[in-house]
Amino acid sequence: MIRFICSAVDKTGFPQTEKEIVFVGRSNVGKSSLINALYKQKLAYVGKTPGKTKLINFFDINGEYTAVDVPGYGYARRSKAEAVQFARMMDDYFSRKELIKLVVMIVDTRIGLTSDDLDMKEYLDLHDLNYVLAANKIDKLSNNELMNNKHRFFNGYDNVVYVSAEKKKNLDQLEAYIKAHL
Ligand SMILES: Nc1nc2c(ncn2[C@@H]2O[C@H](COP(=O)(O)OP(=O)(O)O)[C@@H](O)[C@H]2O)c(=O)[nH]1
Ligand SMILES: [Mg+2]
Numbered sequence: 062m063i064r065f066i067c068s069a070v071d072k073t074g075f076p077q078t079e080k081e082i083v084f085v086g087r088s089n090v091g092k093s094s095l096i097n098a099l100y101k102q103k104l105a106y107v108g109k110t111p112g113k114t115k116l117i118n119f120f121d122i123n124g125e126y127t128a129v130d131v132p133g134y135g136y137a138r139r140s141k142a143e144a145v146q147f148a149r150m151m152d153d154y155f156s157r158k159e160l161i162k163l164v165v166m167i168v169d170t171r172i173g174l175t176s177d178d179l180d181m182k183e184y185l186d187l188h189d190l191n192y193v194l195a196a197n198k199i200d201k202l203s204n205n206e207l208m209n210n211k212h213r214f215f216n217g218y219d220n221v222v223y224v225s226a227e228k229k230k231n232l233d234q235l236e237a238y239i240k241a242h243l
Contacts, residue, residue, distance in 0.1 A: 063100050066119040066127065072153040076119050078127040081160045082239050086167030087177055088133035091197040094226035095167055096130055099235065105130050115147075117154055126162070126243055129154075135177030155188055163242040164192040165235070170199050170207065170223060173214025193220045193238050200225040 066076050086092040093105035104120055118130040131154060138144040155161070164185055168178055185192050196215065199207055207223065215221050222238060224231045 062121075062123060063102060063104065064121045065104065066121050068116040068118050070116060071150060072156070075117075075154075075157065076127075078119070078160060080126040080162050080243055081129050081157065082122075082126055082163050082165060082242070083129040083131060083154075083161055084165045084167065085131055085181060086133060087135040087169075087175065089136075090133070090167045090169050091226045092130065092133060092167050095165075095195060095197060095224065096128065098226045098229050099232055100128070104128075117150065126239075134181060135175065151184075155184075155190070158188060158190065161190055163239060164190050165195050165239070166192050167195045167197050170196040170210055170214075171201055173210065191242060193222060193235070194218055195235055196221055196223045197226055199223050199230060200228040 066078075067074065069075050084092055084096055093107045096105040097103050097107065100120070100122065105118070115132050117132070120128045120130070122128050131151065132147065134147075134151075138147060166178070166181060166185070168174055174182065182192070194215070202210065211221075211223070222231055222234045224235055226232075
């Protein structure tokens with residue numbers, strides 16, 4: 062059974078868990094869609110307004126692990142205060158390092174890693190966190206384009222799964238990757 066545990070804005074609200082798999086990504090990359098597709102239910106809000114979710118959401122996945130949905134990054138924050146609050150929330154969350162088994166970083170297969178994605182990757186490397194790239198929206202590419210983009214954008218990475226949240230493609234590969242890191 063998959064169950065919503067709670068939402069939190071800071072570490073005072075984080076639940077006690079054992080193993081976490083966290084989903085990160087630029088706003089609009091399809092993070093909510095991917096979470097919903099992977100767990101076959103509407104856990105995350107698929108929205109038209111980028112950056113709407115400002116909470117960290119925790120879900121219990123069959124008692125096996127906790128899936129964590131953190132707010133999207135890389136859109137212009139309304140204010141400095143908002144940006145500072147976001148950074149603090151991320152730092153608070155990622156300080157739970159020993160619980161975090163894998164970070165699923167969702168990127169757009171059509172554009173590869175943007176500078177915001179590279180900042181995120183650097184942050185993960187700095188904190189020594191395991192991550193897998195979920196290169197999403199492959200349904201928007203022809204086979205030939207996909208082959209070219211794999212080569213152009215993802216050549217240096219051995220930890221990539223190419224998926225489509227919308228068409229539910231290769232989600233079993235992502236699931237296997239997650240299971241292997243629990
Ligand atoms: N074609 C296509 N569209 C997608 C895919 N995943 C998400 N989208 C669309 O991209 C937009 C943003 O999706 P959402 O899940 O809200 O992204 P989030 O901001 O990262 O949570 C929505 O219009 C989705 O329908 C995908 O795999 N393929
Ligand atoms: Mg979302």
